[in-house]
Amino acid sequence: MSTGEPTPGLRERTRRAVHREIAEVGMALFLEHGFEETTIDQIAEAAGISRRSFFRYFATKEDVVLGDMVDRGHRIGAALAARPPGEEPWAAVRAALLALRDEGPVDPAADLGIARMMHRAPSLRTRSLEKHLSWQEILVPELARRLREERGFDGVRAEHRAAAVIATALTCLDVATETWLRLDGGASLEDLWDEAVAAVRA
Incomplete structure (x- = not known):
């Protein structure tokens, strides 16, 4: 049954997948090392992206948790x-x-x-x-x-x-x-x- 909502295109589905992956990597680091002890650079490195790319998906480190x-x-x-x-x-x-x-x-x-x-x-x-x-x-x-x-x-x-x-x-x-x-x-x-x-x- 259709929900009436348009199906997202490939680009949007890819963006959501990357967003979810970064969030999962960040949460794992936060839980292992602590929120304040974990840096954006560490999240980016663990996710295999650049710091600049991180900010395309999250405005702040807090948004990884609360986004x-x-x-x-x-x-x-x-x-x-x-x-x-x-x-x-x-x-x-x-x-x-x-x-x-x-x-x-x-x-x-x-x-x-x-x-x-x-x-x-x-x-x-x-x-x-x-x-x-x-x-x-x-x-x-x-x-x-x-x-x-x-x-x-x-x-x-x-x-x-x-x-x-x-x-x-x-x-x-x-x-x-x-x-x-x-x-x-x-x-x-x-x-x-x-x-x-x-x-x-x-």
């Missing part, structure tokens, strides 16, 4: 839009966030290493917060639409409630991730998010 964060936000937004009509807002947001984990195989050890690296590197933490703001810009309008159409809230009230839910959901995700790291992955991230949300809503 697809905005795209993830759009995928969460699409998952939220696809939730059944009338679904309780928090349940819809939870399901949309979990949709990312269904995109591919889960590697708990790698996920833990990446989360730990992001927690420790100040530049990554700062950029991650900036990217989360972009998620709010994507998700709030969709949740507000649902609240207008399904709950009868006017525009301003719908935006207000949607902004509160999304901001709280993302903050709970950050809190759950920090607890998950302190527990060294000994608890489910989803369960920790549920617990954080329950504490806020109690």
Whole structure:
């Protein structure tokens, strides 16, 4: 079945493949040696490209880790839009966030290493917060639409409630991730998010 999206040409498919390969090489180096200890030159050398070529694909070293964060936000937004009509807002947001984990195989050890690296590197933490703001810009309008159409809230009230839910959901995700790291992955991230949300809503 066609998705309605044009099939990318050979040049674009090649670009995406190279982008993915550089990201995979960079992530492997970050996890082995540390984010701050790894240089762009080392990534370029390991990927078999020049430093100049690296900057054709990534503006900064942080983008190797966080470069697809905005795209993830759009995928969460699409998952939220696809939730059944009338679904309780928090349940819809939870399901949309979990949709990312269904995109591919889960590697708990790698996920833990990446989360730990992001927690420790100040530049990554700062950029991650900036990217989360972009998620709010994507998700709030969709949740507000649902609240207008399904709950009868006017525009301003719908935006207000949607902004509160999304901001709280993302903050709970950050809190759950920090607890998950302190527990060294000994608890489910989803369960920790549920617990954080329950504490806020109690």
